[in-house]
Amino acid sequence: MSKITLAKGLNAGLRKAMEDDPKVLVMGEDVGKLGGVFRITDGLQKDFGEDRVIDTPLAESGILGTAVGLAMRGYRPVCEIQFDGFVYPAYDQIVSQVAKIHFRSQGKVKMPIVVRIPFGGGIGAVEHHSESPEAQFAHTPGLKVVSCSNPVDGYWMIQQAIACDDPVIFLEPKRQYHADKAELDESASPAPLFTSRVVREGSDVTLLAYGPMVKTCMASAEAAAGDGVSLEVIDLRTLSPLDMGPVVDSVRKTGRAVMVHEAHTNLGMGAEVAARVAEECFYSLESPVLRVGGFDTPYPPSRIEEEWLPDLDRVLDAVDRSMAF
């Protein structure tokens, strides 16, 4: 048992996956000697060599396109995209090739590729370094999309994503990388990758979140409890496929749901979850599913990002509106 950050959890998970399977490769910009700009691959090249931890030219389409060829040759590439806003040069390879090759080949060619993307804001960065592109990938058949919210999940989920025979977009809340520590029990059995989890039980309103907003929702629930309001918090963990079971159970119990994410609200994950909750929980709902998300603007200059991003107060405001309905 040791206390680790999300960055350490991911690093240890990558290391374990590379030890367990010699076909696992890490590739990306600055992932070698530097250990990645966030140090997630720290020390891996030193221990596994340059053939398995590959510093690539600065070309994201090239990273994903060559990963396709390596996967066809039997490797399991784990590609690091340095920042969320830099994934778009690789978008064509991800959407038109990585996502479709299994289907195109009628299952003859597997694409066990993981695309790690540090995502979300709150780090005072310049443009293109704080985005939340998850809905664009969750909308694409052939991809699976997950997001970890804490160090322990980071450790297990990255290993599970690498072991998955389907391509996985793996979203890491960069704001959490070096923030909180948690106890890791490496002998524990993790929950399956594509499952959601109730992380705080409550009875009045269900808060739905993933990645960086899980922490915000947990803080909101703590604050609400002081006011006598009981919030249940669900960490979705998987965005495609969605695991609606725990969500439906919860909303049937509370009758109210608020979905929270940093991504733009329009056609974000909240829209899909709200539609499904409406279909599955229609007779249990006491109020419409509300969404708290980034506004439908480009990500703002960092001096106003804390106002732009959903926070505890905006979550509790939505809870109040839900309760008052």
Added chain:
Amino acid sequence: MSETTTPDFGPGLGDVFGPAQAEGGRDLVQLLTPEGERVEHPEFSFDPGKGADEDETIRDFYRDMVLTRRIDTEATALQRHGELGIWAQLLGQEAAQIGSGRALRPQDFVFPTYREHGVAWCRDIDPLRLLGLFRGVDQGGWDPKDNNFGLYTIVIGAQTLHATGYAMGMQRDGVVGTGDADRDAAVVAYFGDGASSQGDVNEAFIFAASYNAPVVFFCQNNQWAISEPIERQSRIPLYQRALGFGFPGIRVDGNDVLATYAVTKAALQRARDGQGPTFVEAYTYRMGAHTTTDDPTRYRLSEDLETWKLKDPIARVKAYLTRNGLAGEDFFAGVEEEAEKLGEHLREGCRALPEPSPLSVFDQVYAEQTPELAGQKAGFAAYLDSFEGAQA
């Protein structure tokens, strides 16, 4: 008042891209002229390989090219009869494809575009399999692992990166530069002149050069990207671009099967030996349309086509074989008979290709199907079954 002087930047465009371009330029590797004369080249010669008979090999090339052209004309006819939705014609590019395809060893791997019907032939893919994509019954009906021939890729240039990655995998598998001819392997990435403008192709060059990957970039410059001439893609001969990326580029007469074979074979050997990538520009001409939906009369002169007809890749081999008494009427009639049979195989086989079930779309999206898709499939099946007289 002082005169302004212009610094000397080196050779102008006219020096590297002059009138000789139309004939392929002074650097064109050619071993068999359009008239069917064998010619010498200081660097490259036609060597059919240990134990192979030279005349026999050239007769085989002729046969391959005639049969490839038959695949193309039959498929074009099938499209005209409504049996195919579309067909991408290769007319005129037979030598580029057979010459390069026959230079491959079994352990090499090919990443094609959607026009490599001749290379598919060399890899023993039943041409009927190629029709599935164009008929709309599948999106690629063969297993790339069976013949080391990837699926047709429609997004222009995307496969050049896949090829480079696959070659990087070969490096990691220790099958490059060992000196074992049965073991050392390389990759060929096919693409066209239009694709040379794509970012992916340029990134593939950079990755391949950076890692010294065993990949041959085989560009069939057929002069046209649908309606856009080569001049819209490049102001210098394409093969000269390779130097800027740090590996050799060479232009070969793509209508000369002997030269294409010789150059590709040498480039493949370089790659297998661990000497890295090579750019081969096969200088050829798309004698047909881009696809069966295209109308080249809107954008190019018929005189151009007439000029290139004189350089036909099959006619020059026939002239060579005939003039030198290396093949007689029996041989040519035999090949023709084979072509007839192949045509029949395609006509009958195309119409008999099994139709996919509407429910089949749900099963191959993922290696591990999601509960959501399983649910959609069950719902769609129930919906289809709800119609009167529906088949279960």
